[in-house]
Amino acid sequence: MINGGAGVAFIGSGSAQLETALSNDMLSRVVDTSDEWISTRTGIRQRHVANGEESLASLAAQAAQRAISAANLTPGDIDLIVLATSTPDDLFGTACQVQAAIGATSAVAFDLTAACSGFVFGVVTAAQFIRTGTYQTVLVIGADLLSRWVDWQDRTTCVLFGDGAGAVVMQACDRDRLLGFEIHSDGSMNGCLNLAYTAAAAPLTDEISTQKGTFTAITMNGREVYRFAVSRVPEVLEKTLFHAGLAADDIDWLILHQANQRILDAVAKRLKLPNERLVSNMAKHGNTSAASIPIALDEWVRTGKVLPGQKIAMSGFGAGLTWGAALLEWGR
């Protein structure tokens, strides 16, 4: 642990390359759907699914290693790993497996669960440790394998989700590049989107019954979540911009959780942001939950679209319900 400055910089990104792509046409042989329905209603054309060899930890580690290399650091430089995921390999947490896999021997590691908002919540959490001078260099990973938990016979959900992992390295610096953030929760709408544990009674003795249940496949009230997203996401972005003393026109790139192209377009329109500044890769990846924002960020950085000094507004939203936004300037 080294005491750093009060500011936060975003100095490297990475994402995992999954081998198996599942197209809409392939999916329409599994469940009653079509490429036409999926692409016009959501913008998704394919998604990736983890194969038998890949795990949440292995894909998160791959994304992490790439982000650390891009930041010109070594795993030994990392003080803290925050792994945002709702689909751990181990319910006790997967971050420590990632720490061991990449050899980040000085880092403390823990999981953070906030569904599709997880990466934004992770960035905000990491920033608190950096701003207080507790940690100097933090790796934030967003990784999810929702293919493990969808009901492949439920066409209202299974066509939406894909697997993936992305990461970013944040580091203490003199000038703060985290220009603003806001995070929110509304548990009264929890029932709109769940991957819930269902308990079954398991009698232990004559007097005591314990429970031995299981997690049931993802359920979602798509229309409610859609309505929530198109109202809350522009609102949280506008508030974050206001706190930072900036206007929507100051944003170079808008990276939203890749849930539905129609949601992305509606938010950009509300902010009066031209479509060229709206980042979308959902045609290729679908909705990868906590991974969607860091994967999109990494793709835009690696293809040279995001340049150092540019301003990025990101917003995650989803189960909880949770939502949030972070406004940052890219680079050292």
Ligand code: UT7
């Ligand atoms: O990551 C967390 C955040 N999640 C989200 O933000 C998701 C937000 N919600 C959505 O993106 C949209 O609500 C969906 C993409 C999930 C659904 O789109 P929609 O335009 O709201 O469709 P709908 O649920 O109103 O369904 C319209 C019709 C229904 O048929 P009827 O009742 O009109 O005959 C559905 O049964 O489309 C049918 N349908 C399908 N048809 C073919 C639903 N799913 C499918 C499908 N293929 N996969």
